[in-house]
Amino acid sequence: MRIAVDAMGGDHAPQAIVEGVMLAKKDFPMIEFQLYGKESEIRKYVTDETNVKIIHTDEKIYSEDEPVKAIRKKKQASMVLAAQAVKEGRADAIFSAGNTGALLAAGLFIIGRIKGVDRPGLMSTLPVMTSDAGFDMLDLGANAENKPEHLVQYAILGSFYASHVRGIKNPRIGLLNNGTEETKGSELTKKTYELLKAESDLNFIGNVEARELLNGVADVVVTDGFTGNAVLKTIEGTALNLMAVLKDSILDAGLKGKLGALLLKDSLRGLKGKMDYAKYGGAVLFGLKAPVIKTHGATGPEAVAQTIRQIYTMLDSHMVEELVAQFEEKKKQEGAFSINEKLQKKVDK
Incomplete structure (x- = not known):
């Protein structure tokens, strides 16, 4: 399992985020943690580099940034790079304590919706x-x-x-x-x-x-x-x-x-x-092709570790894959019903 972490998002980033990852690593040695952000700042709090990758970038999205503009203009922001990794299959989920609107936009425009889900919900x-x-x-x-x-x-x-x-x-x-x-x-x-x-x-x-x-x-x-x-x-x-x-x-x-x-x-x-x-963990932007999890900006290391446990359970249960299959089946049934309805109308005429 690979989790893309926006290490620069949140009020106490990167310290609280990285310390939370270090806590979670003890229970989940099978997870690869991809930490996106300023490498020199992140390394201060990394106590064990096993299964940890640091992807350096100087750019980040701030809480005051307009969400959609930030996602479109800040292509090298830690949150955007993490979302891109999920889209391209290099990571299985994304986690951030940063700008909520920007994470919603990244989930919608970069990762994408499950076919059949009209509007993902938080x-x-x-x-x-x-x-x-x-x-x-x-x-x-x-x-x-x-x-x-x-x-x-x-x-x-x-x-x-x-x-x-x-x-x-x-x-x-x-x-x-x-x-x-x-x-x-x-x-x-x-x-x-x-x-x-x-x-x-x-x-x-x-x-x-x-x-x-x-x-x-x-x-x-x-x-x-x-x-x-x-x-x-x-x-x-x-x-x-x-x-x-x-x-x-x-x-x-x-x-x-x-x-x-x-x-x-x-x-x-x-x-x-x-x-x-x-x-209970973070808030889930539900209805996307991969888990997108948001925690409170003021979150501490323990809450970060709990959110990682939540993501592990989501990935381990293959919930998203089952959802994709269910909504695809539902769409097929609705399509078949729609075709049958049209045929019946022709018969009636």
């Missing part, structure tokens, strides 16, 4: 308060607008990920809506509901409300990119503010509060761990 595994299982949600912002057919494709993609990577048998698919009733929602959600209900291969459980997401109401939740991004940022903001308020309350409570916090230290650490979505 998916993350988010925490559940009642267990360590988590749930997968997409689209989280790759597309501002979606059609019902796109959401059905997200359900298929999410179901594949939940079963192949997270080991969930017959994952429950929920459609995010403003009520659980079948008649609730916009035209988009109503039409999507009808299409999902007709998909016999999916374990569609119906509409789910946002307030139930962290209770584990579904294993996979699908929605349009605008709504998904808003929900994701709401969950992130709530988690950060809750921990900040809890900390301030303890500090403001004087000696009693601090003693209480000391006694509850393990429980509080467990609460923080439950709310840490980084433990």
